[in-house]
Amino acid sequence: MIVERNNVVTSGRADGRPIVFAHGFGCDQSMWRQVAPAFEDRHHVVTYDLTGMGGSDLAAYDMDRYADLEAHAADLNAILEELDLEDAVLVGHSIGATIALLAAEMAPNRVSQLALVSPTPCFLEDDGGDYHGGFRREDLEELVHFLDENHLGWSAQMAPTIAGQSAGEPAAEELTQSFCRTDPAIAQHFGRVTFFADRRAEFARVAQPVLILHCDQDALVPMRVAEWMRDRVPRNRLEVLNATGHCPHMTVPSDVVAAMRDFVGPG
Amino acid sequence: MAKDGAAERRNVLAELVEDAPCGIVVTDPDGRLQYVNETLSGWLGWRAMPGDRPQRLPDLMTMPGRLYYETHLAPMMRLQGFAREISCALVVEGGAKLPVLLSGVARRDEDGIPYRFDYTIFDARERHLYEEELRVARRQADELAAIVRSSPNAILRVERDGRITGWNGGAERMFGRRAEAALGELVQDLVRFEGRPDWFGRAVAACEEAEEHVFEASWQDGRDAEVTVAPIRERGPAGPSRCHSVILRDISLRKQAERHLQIAMGEMKHRVKNTLAVVAGIARQTLPPEARDHFSARLRALAMAQDALARPEHEGADLRDLLEFTAQEAGGADRLRVQGPPLMLSPRQATCFSMALHELVTNALKYGALSDPNGHVLVTYGLAGDADDGSVRFVWQERDGPVVTPPAHRGFGSKMIGAVVEAELRAEVRLEYPPEGGLCEIVFRPDAAGPP
Numbered sequence: 001m002i003v004e005r006n007n008v009v010t011s012g013r014a015d016g017r018p019i020v021f022a023h024g025f026g027c028d029q030s031m032w033r034q035v036a037p038a039f040e041d042r043h044h045v046v047t048y049d050l051t052g053m054g055g056s057d058l059a060a061y062d063m064d065r066y067a068d069l070e071a072h073a074a075d076l077n078a079i080l081e082e083l084d085l086e087d088a089v090l091v092g093h094s095i096g097a098t099i100a101l102l103a104a105e106m107a108p109n110r111v112s113q114l115a116l117v118s119p120t121p122c123f124l125e126d127d128g129g130d131y132h133g134g135f136r137r138e139d140l141e142e143l144v145h146f147l148d149e150n151h152l153g154w155s156a157q158m159a160p161t162i163a164g165q166s167a168g169e170p171a172a173e174e175l176t177q178s179f180c181r182t183d184p185a186i187a188q189h190f191g192r193v194t195f196f197a198d199r200r201a202e203f204a205r206v207a208q209p210v211l212i213l214h215c216d217q218d219a220l221v222p223m224r225v226a227e228w229m230r231d232r233v234p235r236n237r238l239e240v241l242n243a244t245g246h247c248p249h250m251t252v253p254s255d256v257v258a259a260m261r262d263f264v265g266p267g
Numbered sequence: 268m269a270k271d272g273a274a275e276r277r278n279v280l281a282e283l284v285e286d287a288p289c290g291i292v293v294t295d296p297d298g299r300l301q302y303v304n305e306t307l308s309g310w311l312g313w314r315a316m317p318g319d320r321p322q323r324l325p326d327l328m329t330m331p332g333r334l335y336y337e338t339h340l341a342p343m344m345r346l347q348g349f350a351r352e353i354s355c356a357l358v359v360e361g362g363a364k365l366p367v368l369l370s371g372v373a374r375r376d377e378d379g380i381p382y383r384f385d386y387t388i389f390d391a392r393e394r395h396l397y398e399e400e401l402r403v404a405r406r407q408a409d410e411l412a413a414i415v416r417s418s419p420n421a422i423l424r425v426e427r428d429g430r431i432t433g434w435n436g437g438a439e440r441m442f443g444r445r446a447e448a449a450l451g452e453l454v455q456d457l458v459r460f461e462g463r464p465d466w467f468g469r470a471v472a473a474c475e476e477a478e479e480h481v482f483e484a485s486w487q488d489g490r491d492a493e494v495t496v497a498p499i500r501e502r503g504p505a506g507p508s509r510c511h512s513v514i515l516r517d518i519s520l521r522k523q524a525e526r527h528l529q530i531a532m533g534e535m536k537h538r539v540k541n542t543l544a545v546v547a548g549i550a551r552q553t554l555p556p557e558a559r560d561h562f563s564a565r566l567r568a569l570a571m572a573q574d575a576l577a578r579p580e581h582e583g584a585d586l587r588d589l590l591e592f593t594a595q596e597a598g599g600a601d602r603l604r605v606q607g608p609p610l611m612l613s614p615r616q617a618t619c620f621s622m623a624l625h626e627l628v629t630n631a632l633k634y635g636a637l638s639d640p641n642g643h644v645l646v647t648y649g650l651a652g653d654a655d656d657g658s659v660r661f662v663w664q665e666r667d668g669p670v671v672t673p674p675a676h677r678g679f680g681s682k683m684i685g686a687v688v689e690a691e692l693r694a695e696v697r698l699e700y701p702p703e704g705g706l707c708e709i710v711f712r713p714d715a716a717g718p719p
Contacts, residue, residue, distance in 0.1 A: 220338075
């Protein structure tokens, strides 16, 4: 059952226009907690954890299946179908933005708009091409190794309890580092899938209108990538936020909410 | 006095922070550096190399740390308000990167909005080294375990007294018994071989003398196994291991194929002999008496070579066996004296050599040393001293026979030796006729692996 498997949480107006939030690599749906509630007044708000992350069912993370982002997109699609959402806005952060974009291509009838927060079609430099993702393959290989060193208090014995508790529950938070904690093997695998993905082709043919929110001081996504998307994504609106880092939904949430409200309309 | 006390306390605290045994960093919520203590400045090589300083905490880190800061550390500081023991590496001006452990805590205002992040940074060089060793060891152990798990062979760990302490997936499949039902049982009870009730005890005893003990045996259901028993030589905290590994391979298919091959070879040998007998019969009826004997004797030599080849364990023949036949033809080991090591020849070389030996012995019996009751032949062979390519020098030397005169014309024998042996063996052949006895020298490279 996809709702339990991916720890799907709904709020807001059940009859409102659906808005579904997909988090990025690293944490879970709690990353949206300063943005998603702002849409509860008019929208049917849906947040969830990607398979293998947060409060999702870790046993469902089959490494062969999730070697492609399409598997995550299919999960998102399954949520749209299970909740029977139509005319939905998909919101994604970083790799979650790519997942939302792939899901939109799979379900053109259910998805009408995309709001992408700090998206990038590809983190890698394209040697010999005109695309500059910002990172060399060796850097990203090092990151995957690095994830092996940081288990964030993870141990297999604790896994079942974590899987069973909802991400926002405060009790466990202060005891251990519950946020951003993932099975190290899954973290490495998903890290590889995330950082070696190249979805320029899909970005260049997306059918729905796209809002691109880019931080001018993003350490992961260079300005040139934002310009590439502005020039190649068919129906896009690029908003450059005056913000540092890769997570404007956490550092300047009100700016993110304002830009999204303007893009989505009255709902 | 109280005022002085407060000032002194401030001094101590300031010194404590600046010279702490760890790095201390303060940033704003966006990661911009607001304070870096003296200890960390020293580690980073900043004191020695003044210049532009990094602006943000992630800029102090190597590339994976920067990515990790953006994807994990910064969100954790905001969402849960702290981070503990994050392993990363710092960039040192003009030096090797410095592995550190980083912990942080977020300071929030009354509304819960973070306004400052404080970090402590510990030098983790030593810890990093042994953790890396542990990770490598764990990976190797995981890989080995995967090999044992997925091997088609049954791999067991057995105590010296026969109790099973390891039973892999291969064993589960081979014996249809789960590991839980096998551990603690005696290996002789679960693995029974026909006629070998104490196979494990004997194997353990044999291992005292050798690295391992290997044998083939049959299960009671008729399947064949190859068994390898070896002591597990590792020294744990409690002293050397007393365990053995037992590896069981099902070789029923191989044994079956071997048996088929043996039957086929026997059949083939039988047919060749029959064919040669038929040819001999035809020769007896059609050839004149003089030619008949020659031909029959040559045919016999060929049949003997076939016999030598047909022994099941050989894919060729030993030159010594061929010479034994030749000695029989010569009248005994006294008349044909052989000095040389065992030397395997390919089937083709063996056939060719036996024909040549037959010609040599026939000629010696008729005209050479063996035509005189006192004469004999000395055969010596071995690695040619002046060649390092494995060449063998074979010398046939006749002694104490009638005085030799070079033949007026070349008979079949010398033609056969010259043409066939040179070509088939790729040999150098030298025939000489000194008065004291004929001499034949053949230098060739044995090729036991198969036809050249």
